[in-house]
Amino acid sequence: MTDVKKKLNYYGDKEGIRKATPLEIAKYKATRIGNRSVADLGCGIGVQLLEFAKVSRDVLGVELDRKYLEFCRKNLENSGLNNVKLVKGDALDSNIIKMTRNYEVINSDPSREKTGYVWNLNDLSPNPKEILRKYDQEDFSFDIPVRFSKKLLPGEPELEYVSLKGEPKRLIIYYGSLKNYELSAISLPSMERIIKGDEELTIPKTTIPETFIYDIDQIISIADLLSDFQKYVGKDFEILEESPQRLLITSNDNLRSSFVLGKYKVLKEYGSLQQLRKDLEKYDYGRIYIRFEIDPKYYYNLKKDLEFNALGIDDIFIFRFGSKYYTSMKEEN
DSSP: OOOEEEGGGEEEOHHHHHHSOOHHHHHHHHHHHTTSOEEEETOTTSHHHHHHHHHOSOEEEEESOHHHHHHHHHHHHHHTOOSEEEEESOTTSHHHHHHTTTOSEEEEOOEESOOSSOOOGGGEESOHHHHHHHOOOSEEEEEEOTTOOGGGSOSOOEEEEEEETTEEEEEEEEOGGGOOOSEEEEEETTTEEEEOOSOOOOOOBOSSOOSEEEEEOTHHHHTTOHHHHHHHHTOOOEEEEESSSOEEEEESSOOOOTTEEEEEEEEEEESSHHHHHHHGGGSOEEEEEEOSOOOHHHHHHHHHHHTTTOOSSEEEEEEEETTEEEEEEEEOO
16 A cells, blocks of 8 residues: 655555544644543544644554554654554453543544534444443543534533634534533634623624625534624624525624634625626726525636626625625735
């Protein structure tokens, strides 16, 4: 098998690399757990394991797949770390459970048996519920799909929704002394955090944008923290669109946050695409970006049609809310 190297000389095959914890998240989680000893169940090629080892006193890596365990062993040899023990085995095996008794924290990033928006604990391997039932420790951390239903989680863990460079990546749940918050969302690498508060504000909805349209990190919507985000930025805004594809809000104010992925100044409103197309000649534009839902088979034909007379350098972003279309230009946040 050909080795595939990742950042910092990590070894693994394509599937192992795909499943590995992103380095920025691994570094963050290691600092969050701190210097306590850690048993990492299902350590894969070892990205998270090695970050634990850089800050923890003692680390145990458990992996059932021999192929990934060998990659992990090579990555460990490359690292020069000497506080890690690797073992092949099933995390729910009684011998493995005995081996972990002296470790303070049990960490697991279960493999996912399916993809999509609907998940069940039985779709995760090892099943976090079984880990909680069979292990004697109190401090646990699990990385699970970001859209996992909170109602399915056992006990009362802390819920931490993690976004990396504007992309919702995972929901980390903490038990025992690892708990710091009830519910929050964190944006990496900025480390900006929105924390769930007691007071719930009602955010109005609209189809008429104000001065600015803001593209907001979907992690805010997934974590149900839009009200807390408004309190955090200290500005009034309204919801233009909240869907599985995007979260768009509008305001007359400048909003500054790592959770703001794009800021667009509204130029003009149109009743139809035909009106918009005719008016485009007034703009010194170069490229058109369609920011509303459209059948993929029509997307490029429409984009090509709108860019037919493009001779300038400005980028124009087109939104649709209700029956109206809006041209806009992106501004620095």
